[in-house]
Amino acid sequence: MFLRTIAEDDAIGGVAEIYEKQKSQLGFIMAATQCFTARPDLLPIYTDFSNKIRAGFSLGVREWRLITLVAAKHVPSTYCAYVYSQQLIGDLGSKQAVLAVHRDFRTAGLSDKEVAMLAYAEKIVLNASGIAESDIDGLRSAGFTDQQICDIALCAAFRCFVSRFFDAVGAGPEAAFIDDDAEFRTAMTVGRSY
Template structure:
């Protein structure tokens, strides 16, 4: 971490509570959470926003992870690519399937609906000013509601913000998310080197 943040043993109040909750959920406190403690008043706000965004997400966890992987590739965010790439292995059934999506989701054997969702997420991450009504109509044609389209945009945009913030703060990818497979590790390292 480039800036001073609150370590677990020094956490008090709301920060300590958030750290404890994360330890209970994932077994440790992620660098992503620690980043926000350079401004400790923001960690509770970030956590509440993130929790509400995910709790109200109208698509599934698999879709959240797919959108995040594609957005992370284009930010580019090594941290988020590793975290979500690792989580997608179970969702998609294999590392090879995750690699195929990360390389080119259009040819990875996904459904037309998944491809449309990821094409929109990619455009949000890479070129949001050029999104038009035509992009929205494509999503509606494959069955997405306006709320779901909003959620795709929120998920991809949220990833752009937090991934850039994590890199700016110097957050490092935790060892648990770094795969031993060299090809997979290399493919997920899209930005800052490990």
């Protein structure tokens, strides 16, 4: 971490509560959480915003993770690629399936609806200003509601924001997210090397 942040032993109030909750869930405090404490007033706001986006997400956890992996690849964010690739192994059934999505989601055996979702997410990361109403019409034709389209956009755009912030302040992956498989780890190293 490049910035001075609040250590676990020094946390008080809302920051301490957030730290305690994350530690009870994961066994550690993520750098992605701690980095916001360079502005301690922002961590509770960020956490609340992030939790609300996820709690109201009209698609499944698997879709959140797929969108995030594709977004992380193009940001590019190694940290987020490491975290979400690990989570997707269970969702997709194998590292090979995750690698196939990472290489090219269009040929990875996903459903046409999932491919449409990820193509939209990819376009948001690469060139959101290039999105036209025809892109939205295509998503509707694929079976997405306007709320779901909004959620795809929120998930992809949110990843652009947080991934770039994490890199900008030096937040890096915890050991739990660094895969032992060198080939897998190399594939997910899309930005900064760790």
